[in-house]
Each structure stands twice: as structure tokens, then as C-alpha cells.
Amino acid sequence: MKVQGWMFMWLSVFVLAMAVVYGLWSKEAAGTTALFMAFGLCVMIGFYLGFTARRVDTLAQDNKEADVADEAGEVGFFSPHSWQPLALGIGGALAFLGVAIGWWLLYFSAPLIMLGLFGWVFEYYRGENRTQ
Structure with missing residues (x-):
């Protein structure tokens, strides 16, 4: 890094x-x-x-002396089943399309972006992983 x-x-x-x-x-x-x-x-x-x-x-x-295999292993945790990036992508595309077509389109894209962002942040705070 x-x-x-x-x-x-x-x-x-x-x-x-x-x-x-x-x-x-x-x-x-x-x-x-x-x-x-x-x-x-x-x-x-x-x-x-x-x-x-x-x-x-x-x-x-x-490390200048490192081998390719030294970096092998687990990189991190990535959610395998999240639909929230799709909602954020569609909302973001509509928001940028609203700049070209008309600002009224933001009325539809902003709630979709907020819903996707809220869902993505809190998707592991429900069900059995919910904190008491």
C-alpha cells in the first residue's frame, strides 16, 4: 500500500x-x-x-523480495447475495440521466439510492445477526 x-x-x-x-x-x-x-x-x-x-x-x-505466492489467501469478506448494489446502480444511473434529461428524474432516483444505501449498510443487522 x-x-x-x-x-x-x-x-x-x-x-x-x-x-x-x-x-x-x-x-x-x-x-x-x-x-x-x-x-x-x-x-x-x-x-x-x-x-x-x-x-x-x-x-x-x-517487499521487494516477495514471491507471488506470498499474497495468496483470503482477501476479505464480500457479500455473496446482496441485491443492494443493483439498486444503487439503477438509482445512480437514473440520477445521472436526470442531469441530461431533467431534474424531475431525481425525485425517482433519490429514494432508490437511499433505499439501496440503507439496505447495504444494514443488511447484516437483521435476522440472527441482529444486535439486541
């Missing part, structure tokens, strides 16, 4: 330089703003990855 953090930090330096050059050269506000926002996102991701890398054990990808 340490390597990815440094990659994003160097990418943020490059994006910042390109934002300044683009802003001075084109004098166009939308593209310049987008590049400065991309710079901010790169800094946030790089900082998060670097911050997290200091608090977790060294991974095989951070």
Missing part, C-alpha cells in the same frame, strides 16, 4: 502542474477547476493509502 500512496502523491504533483499550465494557457474555467479537483482527489487518496500503510502489516507488494 505504501507504493500506491507514493504513486498517487506523485500523480497529484503532475496533475497540479498540468492544472496550472492549462489554466494559464487556456484561460478556461471548467477544465481548470476539474484539474484542480483531480489534484485534490489524488492528494486525498495518496494520503489515505500512506496513512493506512503505516498502521497495517507490511504486505507482500511492499
Whole structure:
């Protein structure tokens, strides 16, 4: 994770330089703003990855002498039967379609997004896994 953090930090330096050059050269506000926002996102991701890398054990990808088999094993827990990402995807697609077609479409997409998000966060807090 340490390597990815440094990659994003160097990418943020490059994006910042390109934002300044683009802003001075084109004098166009939308593209310049987008590049400065991309710079901010790169800094946030790089900082998060670097911050997290200091608090977790060294991974095989951070060891130059590591073998491919060193990273084998369980990666994490992924819900095998969740329908909530489908609801979020449909709601998000409708929301972005609402920007192109009309803002009235957000009245249909926002409840679908909220329902999918609420269901995804709390899907393991019902039934036998519910806390008392």
C-alpha cells in the first residue's frame, strides 16, 4: 500500500502542474477547476493509502523480495447475495440521466439510492445477526 500512496502523491504533483499550465494557457474555467479537483482527489487518496500503510502489516507488494505466492489467501469478506448494489446502480444511473434529461428524474432516483444505501449498510443487522 505504501507504493500506491507514493504513486498517487506523485500523480497529484503532475496533475497540479498540468492544472496550472492549462489554466494559464487556456484561460478556461471548467477544465481548470476539474484539474484542480483531480489534484485534490489524488492528494486525498495518496494520503489515505500512506496513512493506512503505516498502521497495517507490511504486505507482500511492499517487499521487494516477495514471491507471488506470498499474497495468496483470503482477501476479505464480500457479500455473496446482496441485491443492494443493483439498486444503487439503477438509482445512480437514473440520477445521472436526470442531469441530461431533467431534474424531475431525481425525485425517482433519490429514494432508490437511499433505499439501496440503507439496505447495504444494514443488511447484516437483521435476522440472527441482529444486535439486541
